[in-house]
Amino acid sequence: MINKRAASVAAAVADIHDGATVMIGGFGEAGSPIELIHALIDHGARNLTVVSNNTGSGRVGLAALIANGQVAKMICSYPRSTNSMVFPELYRKGCIQLELVPQGTLAERIRAGGAGIPAFFTATSVGTVLAKGKELRSFSDRDYVMEYGLRADFALVKAEKADRHGNLVYNKTARNFGPIMCMAARTAIVQAKEFVEVAGIDPENVVTPGIFVSRVVVVAQPAQESQLVKEGRCYP
Amino acid sequence: MINKRAASVAAAVADIHDGATVMIGGFGEAGSPIELIHALIDHGARNLTVVSNNTGSGRVGLAALIANGQVAKMICSYPRSTNSMVFPELYRKGCIQLELVPQGTLAERIRAGGAGIPAFFTATSVGTVLAKGKELRSFSDRDYVMEYGLRADFALVKAEKADRHGNLVYNKTARNFGPIMCMAARTAIVQAKEFVEVAGIDPENVVTPGIFVSRVVVVAQPAQESQLVKEGRCYP
Amino acid sequence: MARLVAADVPDGAYVNLGIGIPELVAQFVPDGREVIFQTENGLLGMGPAPVLGTEDPELINAGKKAVTAISGAAYFHHADSFAMIRGGHIDICVLGAMQVSAEGDLANWSTGEADAIPAVGGAMDLVAGVKKIFILTEHTTKAGEPKIVACCTYPLTGKAVVDRIYTNLAIIDVTAEGLAVREVAPGVSFAEVQEKTGAKLTDERQIPKTSGVNKDL
Amino acid sequence: MARLVAADVPDGAYVNLGIGIPELVAQFVPDGREVIFQTENGLLGMGPAPVLGTEDPELINAGKKAVTAISGAAYFHHADSFAMIRGGHIDICVLGAMQVSAEGDLANWSTGEADAIPAVGGAMDLVAGVKKIFILTEHTTKAGEPKIVACCTYPLTGKAVVDRIYTNLAIIDVTAEGLAVREVAPGVSFAEVQEKTGAKLTDERQIPKTSGVNKDL
Numbered sequence: 001m002i003n004k005r006a007a008s009v010a011a012a013v014a015d016i017h018d019g020a021t022v023m024i025g026g027f028g029e030a031g032s033p034i035e036l037i038h039a040l041i042d043h044g045a046r047n048l049t050v051v052s053n054n055t056g057s058g059r060v061g062l063a064a065l066i067a068n069g070q071v072a073k074m075i076c077s078y079p080r081s082t083n084s085m086v087f088p089e090l091y092r093k094g095c096i097q098l099e100l101v102p103q104g105t106l107a108e109r110i111r112a113g114g115a116g117i118p119a120f121f122t123a124t125s126v127g128t129v130l131a132k133g134k135e136l137r138s139f140s141d142r143d144y145v146m147e148y149g150l151r152a153d154f155a156l157v158k159a160e161k162a163d164r165h166g167n168l169v170y171n172k173t174a175r176n177f178g179p180i181m182c183m184a185a186r187t188a189i190v191q192a193k194e195f196v197e198v199a200g201i202d203p204e205n206v207v208t209p210g211i212f213v214s215r216v217v218v219v220a221q222p223a224q225e226s227q228l229v230k231e232g233r234c235y236p
Numbered sequence: 237m238i239n240k241r242a243a244s245v246a247a248a249v250a251d252i253h254d255g256a257t258v259m260i261g262g263f264g265e266a267g268s269p270i271e272l273i274h275a276l277i278d279h280g281a282r283n284l285t286v287v288s289n290n291t292g293s294g295r296v297g298l299a300a301l302i303a304n305g306q307v308a309k310m311i312c313s314y315p316r317s318t319n320s321m322v323f324p325e326l327y328r329k330g331c332i333q334l335e336l337v338p339q340g341t342l343a344e345r346i347r348a349g350g351a352g353i354p355a356f357f358t359a360t361s362v363g364t365v366l367a368k369g370k371e372l373r374s375f376s377d378r379d380y381v382m383e384y385g386l387r388a389d390f391a392l393v394k395a396e397k398a399d400r401h402g403n404l405v406y407n408k409t410a411r412n413f414g415p416i417m418c419m420a421a422r423t424a425i426v427q428a429k430e431f432v433e434v435a436g437i438d439p440e441n442v443v444t445p446g447i448f449v450s451r452v453v454v455v456a457q458p459a460q461e462s463q464l465v466k467e468g469r470c471y472p
Numbered sequence: 473m474a475r476l477v478a479a480d481v482p483d484g485a486y487v488n489l490g491i492g493i494p495e496l497v498a499q500f501v502p503d504g505r506e507v508i509f510q511t512e513n514g515l516l517g518m519g520p521a522p523v524l525g526t527e528d529p530e531l532i533n534a535g536k537k538a539v540t541a542i543s544g545a546a547y548f549h550h551a552d553s554f555a556m557i558r559g560g561h562i563d564i565c566v567l568g569a570m571q572v573s574a575e576g577d578l579a580n581w582s583t584g585e586a587d588a589i590p591a592v593g594g595a596m597d598l599v600a601g602v603k604k605i606f607i608l609t610e611h612t613t614k615a616g617e618p619k620i621v622a623c624c625t626y627p628l629t630g631k632a633v634v635d636r637i638y639t640n641l642a643i644i645d646v647t648a649e650g651l652a653v654r655e656v657a658p659g660v661s662f663a664e665v666q667e668k669t670g671a672k673l674t675d676e677r678q679i680p681k682t683s684g685v686n687k688d689l
Numbered sequence: 690m691a692r693l694v695a696a697d698v699p700d701g702a703y704v705n706l707g708i709g710i711p712e713l714v715a716q717f718v719p720d721g722r723e724v725i726f727q728t729e730n731g732l733l734g735m736g737p738a739p740v741l742g743t744e745d746p747e748l749i750n751a752g753k754k755a756v757t758a759i760s761g762a763a764y765f766h767h768a769d770s771f772a773m774i775r776g777g778h779i780d781i782c783v784l785g786a787m788q789v790s791a792e793g794d795l796a797n798w799s800t801g802e803a804d805a806i807p808a809v810g811g812a813m814d815l816v817a818g819v820k821k822i823f824i825l826t827e828h829t830t831k832a833g834e835p836k837i838v839a840c841c842t843y844p845l846t847g848k849a850v851v852d853r854i855y856t857n858l859a860i861i862d863v864t865a866e867g868l869a870v871r872e873v874a875p876g877v878s879f880a881e882v883q884e885k886t887g888a889k890l891t892d893e894r895q896i897p898k899t900s901g902v903n904k905d906l
Binding site for chain 3: 027028029030031053077078079080081082087088091092098100101102103104105106107108110111122123124125126127128129130170171172173174175176177178179180207224225226
């Protein structure tokens with residue numbers, strides 16, 4: 001019988017190896033899988049390449065993972081925000097690499113990686129420094145740059161509900177990168193607020209079909225990043 | 237106030253011009269917008285390029301549109317099925333052109349067209365006659381062909397429920413090409429079984445957001461193609 | 473300024489508002505018009521800020537501020553959201569600017585300084601994909617330097633992407649013939665607008681202001 | 690034959706079954722294994738045929754036959770469905786064949802005759818994207834011609850895509866060293882299988898039959 005439920009966040013992230021590429025869901029704090037990230041800090045895998053839209057805030061969640069020296073490279077669109085000081089500091093010191101990708105290109109590259117598309121063309125970034133060194137090509141008299149599909153060894157994703165097959169639904173704008181990161185990762189690890197019976201999600205309303213999910217762990221009351229930051233919390 | 241509801245199927249298809257490219261949803265009869273197709277037959281636009289997975293069956297729906305001489309070219313993956321004789325006959329006579337596209341490539345080309353992607357690479361069809369004349373390129377030691385995004389002037393799509401914004405949900409496997417064709421067409425015309433209040437579809441469960449839909453017409457009791465074929469019906 | 477932009481947004485338009493001042497446009501939609509706001513983090517049908525105390529940290533806009541969803545809204549993932557943007561489905565995007573050039577080049581994401589943390593977000597996607605790009609900005613920098621220039625010196629967000637500029641001094645269209653002033657603020661002369669602008673302007677105030685913008689939306 | 694294929698499908702596998710004989714595999718999944726069937730027209734978690742009279746013409750499989758959906762099923766659109774297939778997420782696809790070559794080339798969509806209506810459907814996507822391709826076929830054509838050949842004469846569905854062939858005579862793996870017979874049907878000799886095959890076979894029956902196939906799924 002298929003049962004993708006993992007016993008704990010620690011068990012769920014136990015096989016993330018040094019040097020792995022890890023996609024981490026979330027747009028700001030919405031959809032950020034804080035408990036899985038903290039488990040990854042406890043676990044200690046290093047030299048990671050992390051794909052995530054932002055770089056976290058305060059000293060919890062993604063920012064704490066970076067502060068702990070586990071991330072060698074960030075692939076993201078917006079590594080700067082209120083309360084974000086960990087990444088800027090390490091970046092200025094030259095201690096962490098950055099591949100800056102426009103947000104839509106980042107999303108499309110992840111979706112392409114999950115869909116078996118090695119490369120595609122987009123008008124985004126044409127004529128800007130972010131197109132430097134990239135292949136340019138004209139279709140119907142407009143210029144486009146070629147971008148590559150992006151895959152990962154692991155994805156850490158936050159969902160609202162999950163069943164034992166790994167079918168997922170999300171909450172509002174916390175959906176953001178979750179569905180496409182589950183597609184693009186060889187092993188997608190999901191923290192869900194609620195674990196439901198297989199009949200508990202209407203097949204018409206499934207957002208991520210279970211085929212894209214390897215493990216589900218229940219975190220019934222996930223912390224909110226902004227709340228932790230407000231309280232001045234640090235992890236670990 | 238936004239209200240995309242059209243008064244009738246005739247009004248909904250009235251501006252489809254000769255020479256238009258028209259995407260028609262459906263996989264076999266599931267999701268085939270028969271009433272909209274019949275309205276297009278009554279309307280009479282000719283020299284159409286039709287993008288649809290199949291070529292219809294019997295002498296109703298898409299097969300009737302083809303039989304009526306309105307279609308100059310079909311772009312499809314499977315123009316042959318039980319009870320399909322109209323297309324094969326015209327094709328053998330050289331009266332209709334065919335661009336044969338693998339089903340997944342067809343879907344991805346439509347999605348790319350709707351997403352602003354002019355071209356992408358896929359492993360599908362490499363080493364086969366369908367890759368003939370196409371650009372080949374190697375990524376990480378595997379060969380891929382380049383395929384182009386596909387757009388259309390119009391799409392005819394069948395949905396289950398719609399609201400005045402054009403938000404849609406579908407029924408089971410009748411969803412198939414509907415969502416991506418709505419994205420890829422400049423004017424997406426939808427027949428829905430039911431018209432609901434804007435609060436009638438949960439924002440979490442919307443499959444096609446209204447931005448992709450231009451018109452909605454209610455066909456409360458759509459005909460089933462297989463039933464019409466069984467009854468030996470012809471349109472008009 | 474936000475009110476002037478809102479007046480140019482037609483009924484039924486799909487609009488994306490940039491972070492900051494552009495967000496104000498939503499408050500000035502004229503009565504009787506229904507405008508649908510998209511936020512690129514995954515919501516079509518964004519409503520106003522929630523009542524204090526009812527914020528949901530998982531219902532936010534691109535500026536990471538709490539928002540609401542209207543009846544008829546839809547949530548979707550990031551690739552679908554940017555398909556909407558990059559596929560040309562959004563009618564209007566209103567953005568801030570650091571510089572706009574006479575050809576409609578836009579710079580609004582980076583000063584290009586060596587130690588700045590580069591962060592682009594969705595700006596390059598929006599200017600490449602949305603049908604009409606409106607810029608909403610002060611006419612000059614705080615130091616009094618022109619923001620509308622012959623040629624941008626900051627790194628570009630996109631080339632030849634801007635359609636219209638709304639400033640505290642004027643409304644200016646980017647046309648094939650150059651920058652055309654459509655309207656000036658009360659008490660402001662064309663000469664003053666030209667003086668505070670780093671590129672040549674033409675005075676085309678006689679042409680009705682909504683002429684070229686809305687009709688083809 | 691379908692039973693032998695089913696025996697090689699591990700618990701928890703995601704499987705796509707081609708139209709026709711391969712569909713029978715679903716009936717023979719051994720007790721205690723849960724296998725999830727995908728149908729490329731937009732359903733993961735396809736169940737058995739419905740009770741007569743309860744068919745829904747909008748709930749069908751790729752062969753356009755009425756099916757059911759299991760608890761835990763999901764519906765999705767065609768681009769998402771083929772992303773699943775082309776992105777390497779399906780473990781096993783079972784297909785019929787007109788010809789299979791010694792290198793694992795597959796021909797199963799067209800005779801290449803001049804007046805035939807070419808129709809490919811999802812076959813090329815499946816062979817390009819699914820992790821393991823199993824072929825389920827009679828060993829020879831009705832006329833007695835070999836279907837397993839040195840080189841396909843019919844137009845290809847894909848090059849070097851087949852992993853394993855199940856026929857009424859034998860189970861044959863496509864390996865880097867050529868075609869390896871893993872098992873023969875009761876009462877059939879290796880010599881007879883070779884005689885009815887248009888390519889060289891090696892006899893590797895001593896190797897346990899599930900060795901190379903399931904372990905890396």
